[in-house]
Amino acid sequence: MTNNPPDQSSQAANHETKRIPLAIDPNFMKTTSSALPTDQSDDNDKSQNGTHQNATTGQSLVNNPYEMFGSMPLDQLIPVILQSRGIGSKFADLSERVLSEEIANDAEDMEHVKNLDEDVEMDSSDFPANADQEALKPQQIEGPLAREEEDQMTQEQFQQLKNSTVQSLNLSVNEASLALEFVSLLLSSVRPSAANASMSPFLKNAVPTASLNAEKIPYEKATESEIVDKKLTTRGWKLRSLEESRVLLKDTHKTLEASLRKEQNYWSKVSANTSKKDVIFKMKDQETGEKSLGLKYGYEDSGSSYKQERGIAILRYNANKDALEAVPAEKQQFESMNRGPFEKFMRVRIFTKIQEEDDYILSGETALDDLLLAADNSGAEQNIRRQISKLQFLIFEKELMYHLKKESETLISYGVTLENENKITVEFPTEKIEFEMMNLTDEVILNHQQDAPKTNDRKAALILVMLRMLLVVMYKKQIRKKLLMVAHSKAVHPFDNEALLLRPIMGKFRHENYLNLLQKVIKTYVLDVVANSVVTEIPSDYRKQNIPVRRETYDKHITKLDDEITLFDKILQLPRIDLKVELPGSGKIEFGLESSNYCNATTSVKLVDASNATIFDTRFSNFKELEDFLHFIVSEYVTEGKQE
Amino acid sequence: MPQPEFIQERLKSLDTIDDLLVSTLLHASQVVGTMEELKRGNDTMKTQFENHTRSFYSSLEHATVALRREIKHLDDNVGTRLLPINVNKKATGQDNDKLRDQFEVLERELRGHGN
Amino acid sequence: MSDKGLLEQLNRTTETLSHSLTNLIRYASISTEKDDEEHGAQELPESTSKTSTGGLMMVSGQTAQLIRGIQDLMVMTRNIREKWVLTQIPDEKADSQQELEMAKCADLLEEWSKAVLGKI
Numbered sequence: 001m002t003n004n005p006p007d008q009s010s011q012a013a014n015h016e017t018k019r020i021p022l023a024i025d026p027n028f029m030k031t032t033s034s035a036l037p038t039d040q041s042d043d044n045d046k047s048q049n050g051t052h053q054n055a056t057t058g059q060s061l062v063n064n065p066y067e068m069f070g071s072m073p074l075d076q077l078i079p080v081i082l083q084s085r086g087i088g089s090k091f092a093d094l095s096e097r098v099l100s101e102e103i104a105n106d107a108e109d110m111e112h113v114k115n116l117d118e119d120v121e122m123d124s125s126d127f128p129a130n131a132d133q134e135a136l137k138p139q140q141i142e143g144p145l146a147r148e149e150e151d152q153m154t155q156e157q158f159q160q161l162k163n164s165t166v167q168s169l170n171l172s173v174n175e176a177s178l179a180l181e182f183v184s185l186l187l188s189s190v191r192p193s194a195a196n197a198s199m200s201p202f203l204k205n206a207v208p209t210a211s212l213n214a215e216k217i218p219y220e221k222a223t224e225s226e227i228v229d230k231k232l233t234t235r236g237w238k239l240r241s242l243e244e245s246r247v248l249l250k251d252t253h254k255t256l257e258a259s260l261r262k263e264q265n266y267w268s269k270v271s272a273n274t275s276k277k278d279v280i281f282k283m284k285d286q287e288t289g290e291k292s293l294g295l296k297y298g299y300e301d302s303g304s305s306y307k308q309e310r311g312i313a314i315l316r317y318n319a320n321k322d323a324l325e326a327v328p329a330e331k332q333q334f335e336s337m338n339r340g341p342f343e344k345f346m347r348v349r350i351f352t353k354i355q356e357e358d359d360y361i362l363s364g365e366t367a368l369d370d371l372l373l374a375a376d377n378s379g380a381e382q383n384i385r386r387q388i389s390k391l392q393f394l395i396f397e398k399e400l401m402y403h404l405k406k407e408s409e410t411l412i413s414y415g416v417t418l419e420n421e422n423k424i425t426v427e428f429p430t431e432k433i434e435f436e437m438m439n440l441t442d443e444v445i446l447n448h449q450q451d452a453p454k455t456n457d458r459k460a461a462l463i464l465v466m467l468r469m470l471l472v473v474m475y476k477k478q479i480r481k482k483l484l485m486v487a488h489s490k491a492v493h494p495f496d497n498e499a500l501l502l503r504p505i506m507g508k509f510r511h512e513n514y515l516n517l518l519q520k521v522i523k524t525y526v527l528d529v530v531a532n533s534v535v536t537e538i539p540s541d542y543r544k545q546n547i548p549v550r551r552e553t554y555d556k557h558i559t560k561l562d563d564e565i566t567l568f569d570k571i572l573q574l575p576r577i578d579l580k581v582e583l584p585g586s587g588k589i590e591f592g593l594e595s596s597n598y599c600n601a602t603t604s605v606k607l608v609d610a611s612n613a614t615i616f617d618t619r620f621s622n623f624k625e626l627e628d629f630l631h632f633i634v635s636e637y638v639t640e641g642k643q644e
Numbered sequence: 645m646p647q648p649e650f651i652q653e654r655l656k657s658l659d660t661i662d663d664l665l666v667s668t669l670l671h672a673s674q675v676v677g678t679m680e681e682l683k684r685g686n687d688t689m690k691t692q693f694e695n696h697t698r699s700f701y702s703s704l705e706h707a708t709v710a711l712r713r714e715i716k717h718l719d720d721n722v723g724t725r726l727l728p729i730n731v732n733k734k735a736t737g738q739d740n741d742k743l744r745d746q747f748e749v750l751e752r753e754l755r756g757h758g759n
Numbered sequence: 760m761s762d763k764g765l766l767e768q769l770n771r772t773t774e775t776l777s778h779s780l781t782n783l784i785r786y787a788s789i790s791t792e793k794d795d796e797e798h799g800a801q802e803l804p805e806s807t808s809k810t811s812t813g814g815l816m817m818v819s820g821q822t823a824q825l826i827r828g829i830q831d832l833m834v835m836t837r838n839i840r841e842k843w844v845l846t847q848i849p850d851e852k853a854d855s856q857q858e859l860e861m862a863k864c865a866d867l868l869e870e871w872s873k874a875v876l877g878k879i
Contacts, residue, residue: 230806230807233807233810234810235683237810237811237814238683238786238787238810238813238814238817239680239683239684240814241786241787241813241814241815241817241818242676242679242680242683242787242817243680244818245676245783245817245818245821245822246673246676246677246680247673248818248822248826249669249670249672249673249676249822249825249826250670250673252669252826252829253666253669253670253673256666256669256829256830256833257666260662260663260666260833263837264659264662267655267659267840267844268655270844271651271652271655271844274844276648276651276847276848277735278735279733279734279735280844280845281733281845282841282845293844293845296735297735297738298735298738299738299739299742300735301734301735301736301738302735302736302738302739302740303739392738392742396742458753458874459874459875459877461749461753462750462753462754462871462874462875463875465746465749465750465753465871466750466871466875468742468746469743469746469747469750472739472742472743472746475739476739479739505875508872508875508876509876512876563861564743567861567864567865567868568868570865570868570869570872571868571871571872651843651844651847654839654840654843655840655843655844658836658839658840661832661836662833662836665829665832665833665836666829666833668776668829669825669826669829672780672825675780675784676783679784679787683787697780700780701777704773704776704777707832708769708773711769711832711835711836712766712769714836714839715765715766715769715839718765718839718842718843733845733846733847747864747867750867750871751867754867754870754871754874
């Protein structure tokens with residue numbers, strides 16, 4: 001309500017009130033706490049009186065006093081009244097008689113004042129609108145209102161001045177007290193008593209006495225020459241520092257540039273020669289000590305469990321050859337432990353027995369793999385990849401030997417001997433096969449071409465190839481096991497018991513030999529004895545080794561692995577062959593030659609007579625016994641039958 | 645079998661960034677040098693000083709902008725071309741290589757003797 | 760992502776770098792006339808300690824900051840390089856190796872069985 005424009009409200013007031021002199025002069029409405037009359041209305045208790053504040057602002061004059069005071073609670077109204085009447089007035093003194101007297105007095109005064117006010121109004125051209133309104137207002141209000149305007153203008157200023165004065169006073173009091181503290185602290189060192197009297201208790205507690213001192217230092221004005229000197233020094237120093245800074249920056253720039261070139265070169269070579277399939281990682285070079293990139297070339301992630309070597313090589317830049325080198329991480333360590341040269345490869349030799357001399361002659365040998373031959377420098381890129389391939393080859397050979405050795409331990413009873421840590425020998429009736437790890441020395445490389453081709457070279461090569469392939473099959477089985485055993489928390493065990501490298505190959509040979517022997521036995525004891533007997537081979541149905549149930553939910557990788565593994569099933573299956581000897585008129589004998597561990601042989605003999613009744617069905621592991629048995633049944637059952 | 649094109653590109657742009665950075669350093673030293681000359685009272689270097697400062701800031705700016713672009717590339721490609729942080733790369737497929745090799749050798753041996 | 764961290768570090772370093780040069784020049788100021796006018800005081804020679812500290816700050820402080828900043832940025836580029844080259848995902852389809860031709864291999868193995876026994 002306080003924001004009504006003065007014009008309208010005063011008019012309203014005008015219409016309502018017919019110049020009724022008011023007992024309460026709204027102009028004197030001030031806050032009870034008059035310390036800092038505020039133009040800012042932030043105090044809540046002043047909200048009621050905020051309306052009155054507006055009265056003093058000069059913009060909105062008192063609009064409708066009756067509204068205001070009518071709604072004001074009594075406990076506020078009374079102090080206001082008392083205030084307006086001046087200090088010292090008591091409410092109890094108010095009575096009708098007193099008030100009417102006052103009114104009478106005031107009416108006289110107003111006439112005097114009115115004249116003045118009119119003059120004032122006519123003179124003041126700044127507030128024409130308000131002045132007009134005021135002329136219509138009740139006299140009582142009019143006078144004080146006009147005066148109030150000017151007062152209000154000055155009142156605002158007055159308030160401001162008052163504020164600033166008070167602030168300045170506060171400030172000065174603070175400063176003065178601070179100064180006092182300071183001085184008394186200073187004094188405390190000399191005159192403790194005086195100081196203690198003047199120091200504040202807070203300071204006394206915070207700072208021990210006599211802790212501040214002051215000296216007077218005579219100020220010697222610097223002489224001209226000194227000033228000049230100092231200036232020169234400053235200049236010189238700054239210049240020197242600038243120079244140093246420049247030099248530092250330049251030098252750093254040079255060194256950084258050099259190392260940048262080197263590094264860019266390295267990176268470009270690496271990026272040109274490796275693919276995103278290679279596993280590269282950060283590695284610390286053992287020899288030079290600097291951090292560099294390493295490459296993983298071992299088969300560890302592809303199913304190997306060879307722990308002897310780590311299969312990583314550091315990619316080092318060789319400034320002399322301007323090429324990258326792949327140096328296996330353990331090479332130096334290996335060679336320093338006197339285990340011989342780091343690079344070894346496997347060689348298979350076949351010796352044929354010379355019956356007369358009971359000695360062997362070399363009849364076949366594997367040749368050096370192309371990878372191991374000296375490179376013909378066909379470009380840098382080939383070089384590093386070639387190096388990597390070579391390293392892969394070598395580690396593969398080493399692992400092959402390792403597994404062969406392990407396997408040989410179980411094959412001792414079948415003619416396999418471990419001659420030294422680099423050589424395994426397998427003996428057969430007519431020949432001997434040697435598996436040896438050869439050091440890759442320069443002589444070997446040079447000499448390899450000079451060997452004449454021998455008859456059994458091919459066989460030796462075939463054996464070696466198969467050995468390698470079987471090792472890969474082992475890897476694949478290992479991968480498969482890892483893939484399927486996801487829930488297995490324990491580490492996947494290496495395939496100690498599954499090494500099938502030499503066995504299947506040996507098995508083939510031995511099986512063949514046994515077969516020959518069996519056929520000879522059959523010939524001697526059956527075919528030659530019984531007329532018209534024919535021996536035929538029964539094509540055995542491909543005995544399915546336990547193929548795991550093929551579930552559709554298998555990952556495509558697993559199915560692929562399965563396919564690859566089954567590819568070798570025929571090679572890996574236990575040898576078995578079935579023979580049937582038809583005895584005309586007397587039934588047949590069925591022979592089954594099989595092996596339970598590739599290397600032994602059990603012969604099963606089944607005698608079925610003409611009426612399809614099985615007479616005998618036995619097994620022999622000894623060929624002598626087999627011979628005797630055959631002799632027995634033939635003589636007893638067959639010929640006798642004939643005779644009958 | 646080099647790294648793919650994209651990677652080569654990235655490496656090249658990183659090279660440029662490095663060059664820019666190093667040249668920033670060079671310009672800084674030039675700035676300081678010309679400032680030194682100016683302090684000696686040699687006012688002729690004023691324009692050079694301005695130029696050098698300008699080139700310092702411009703090379704720094706180019707480097708920063710390019711570096712930001714590279715980081716954005718990294719960000720974009722994390723799911724597709726790059727592995728996340730905690731996974732190690734495994735070298736699989738080596739066994740297949742070997743097997744394939746040996747089959748080739750086998751074929752050579754078997755065929756090569758004209759049987 | 761580590762890249763946000765990279766970005767922030769980049770920004771921070773660049774800021775520092777750009778300020779370093781300015782500060783370097785500021786430290787290099789020799790003239791004191793301007794100061795005299797402001798303060799109205801007169802002829803106080805610049806103390807040697809102020810000079811030497813200023814000079815020292817210039818060199819070891821700001822210059823070192825400059826160099827350090829550049830080096831940090833170069834380390835960052837190296838990190839990014841490593842990230843690209845080292846942590847790529849091999850593309851399964853694009854680079855997948857030639858499949859083994861199963862039939863052919865099976866035949867070869869058959870042949871082997873016979874050949875090794877000398878039957879061929």
